[in-house]
Amino acid sequence: MIVAEVKPMAEIQDTIKKYSKVLISGCGSCVTVCLSGGAQQVEVLASSLRTAAKSQGQQLEVGQETQLRQCDPMFIEQIRDKAAGYEAILSMGCGAGVQTMAETLGNIPVYPALDTVFFGGADGQGGFMETCAACGQCILSRTGGICPVARCAKSLTDGPCGGAQAGNCEVSKDTRCAWQLIYVRLVRLGQVHLLKETTPPKARRVHPARLNRAE
């Protein structure tokens, strides 16, 4: 899933400072799960912005709304009429959501309230970790199910840099060295021989990648 976090309040306030009527729009999928853009966060942000405006003597009306999935125009259509009553939209979806919304609504500015940070999985209570880089050519079959592209600070694909200390990454001391993890896992799986294979260079991807549902 996609993981995002709420932008610093000052930045959000700055983006909407010229408006007096803003609609905050949350997303009921990934960003709800990572506790940053669901119905509850929408309420909290709306109240915070109203309180801040009031304490500074400004006029600000904040509406709130949450779609099941912001990255599909069909869901955006459901709020088209409501959105028309606002000067700007503050999206609490991931980057994809913000863009779908901006594209679909066309003539209303849509601003992000979140920073979309990575793809990942759950890592303890309320915690998430980046585990996939969406590189387009998955090599997990050779790395014991641990992605060095996403989890190695240098995205090395053919073995460690050699700088790890006590199993920790030389770039960030609180991260386990991805290659150390890969090695341990391969030993456990009886697949250490896989380390001898080299990864063919990845073809440079042309952005944006596309996938056609019909195919």
Next chain:
Amino acid sequence: MKINAMPPCQAKCPIHMDVQGYVAAIARGDVQEADRIIRRTNPFPSVCGRICTRECESVCRRGKSVDEPVAIRALKRFASDSASVGSEVPGPETRFSEKVCIVGAGPAGLTAAHDLALMGYHVTVYESEDEPGGMLTRGIPRYRLPLDLVRSEVDRIRSLGVEIKTGYMLGRDISLQDLQKDFDAVFLGMGSEKSTCPECSGMELSGVWTAVEFLKDVSRGKKFNPGNKVIVIGGGHTAIDAARTCLRLGAKDVTIAYRRTIDEMPAGMDEVEDAREEGVRFEFLTAPEAFEGSGKVEKMRCVRMDLDKSCGGKGKLTCVEDSAFEMEADTIILATGYAPRTEAVQELCTEGGDRLEIKDAAGSTRTPGVFAGGDFVSGPTTVVQAIASGRKAADAVHRYLRGMDQSPEEQEKVLEDLDDDVARLVPEAGRQKPVCLNPGSRVHSFDEVEHVFTPEQARAEEARCLHCSLGAHVSQDCAVCLNCVLVCPYNVPRPGEEKAVIDMSQCQACGICAGQCPASAIDLRLESRTELRQNIRRVLEKAESSSHGEFNFAYVCDFSKFRPGDVQGENVYTINRPGLGRIDVYELLVPFEAGAREVLVSGCGEDDCKFKDCSLWTRRNVQKAARILESIGMDPERLKIVEG
């Protein structure tokens, strides 16, 4: 809120009282509402709050799995004693022309009268004695049930338009045929007070009494001198009451002789304990053979019994050979059983028998339009059974008169037991005991022995209820983030196939998950989000309009020792709520939006909180909200936790 499984306390109660409903109202400090909830199914709250046999407590899930049952009866008394009298009695919505007659103004008859009057019928009650109330006014002694309370409940029933005619005895002053002519339906609730006596010689001696006659005479104010030595024979509450009454009349040495053991006594153990404290002695496995004396009883000859419990039931009794012995006595009181007097309604009895023929649980007799209930049908039972029977009969009469089918037998689904794994995590809290007059002095008067809970006791006791079945439920908005699974201190939520699943029978209703669900998909039956939010809006609007912008706002936990008004300071507006863990970050911020200067969150604190980890999550939410305040340039100190 409609729930699909009843908590056991409610299911077990013969009139299915909404226990947690009124306990929650007491928690909110709303005794008036608690009294209203009780009165919905029970026209005798102050009576049941004192002498009910507490079937509910025997199955309370707290008692079964955690420590001791919630003191439900004492809480009911607290509510009914604290609610102001004369609180409005709503009249019937419709009026019917049919007239209903009730015979016998005991709890069964009066309940039927009450319910039928509320349904809109003209009700007349015929009572043979000169005062209504049945055993409530003439059997159960004053030290357990003060007379003025019964009178005021009866007055409320009268105020519904029920006419009570005292001094009319069915069979003597009126006949069933007369009643069938004059009324469209009849309910018979004439109790069960014909004493069944053991076969002993000497029954005719003066000083030998049957318990109900004795207690009735005492309640009528007749002067009695039982002498020094009294023996009461029997093991039910009538025996205990006769014994304790004798002590109050000056007897020095009172013994209850019962032919089985303490384990078989129909009286409640608390009554036995109270009697013991007052000095009543017990002789178990003892049965009378003869009462002896010249003109006046002087002694009882009795034998020891042997009880073989191996054969099941109450066991098999046999006399122990050569065990005869004597006990001296100035008075002997027989409390050995009662049967209904059915002479006046022979046509309704079984062929050649003296028992009423009853066709269904609603009390239909052989004759259409004539119903019966209470002890008159069941033999001696309890007040709450009599009330239940009166309620059923009222419903049956109404259906009969309106040509509707009778209600089907109810079959409630009862909430399952608490799992050991969950019960282990529930913080223990001792049961509150009402203060009682001290045994040495109370035997010199008929003053009520047990006191009502103090407000502090009621508060501590109310917080012990586990809110069975009022816990959390998950809506369609669930995004399956599984945060609830991670945060619940009792490990109740589980990942389901489509969304998270919360087992109603295990949830403790702490609301922590509801406060942490990012999709706002969790709500509590105990208090819904809509109710809470409306409440917040209402209080904030009031604060804004009446405080000229300068006010503080407080969330106060219902289960803490704080009450609205306790949070000191000028212009403090409070919201009382069941638990603080449920309050989410938005709810902490929204008062600031309305202009609050400070927001206080007041509860017991970690050591005294009834919910595991509740204060931890409350603190986390407060910290999160404080950080947001800081991020918008406001002083985070304006949000405070007040514990104590």
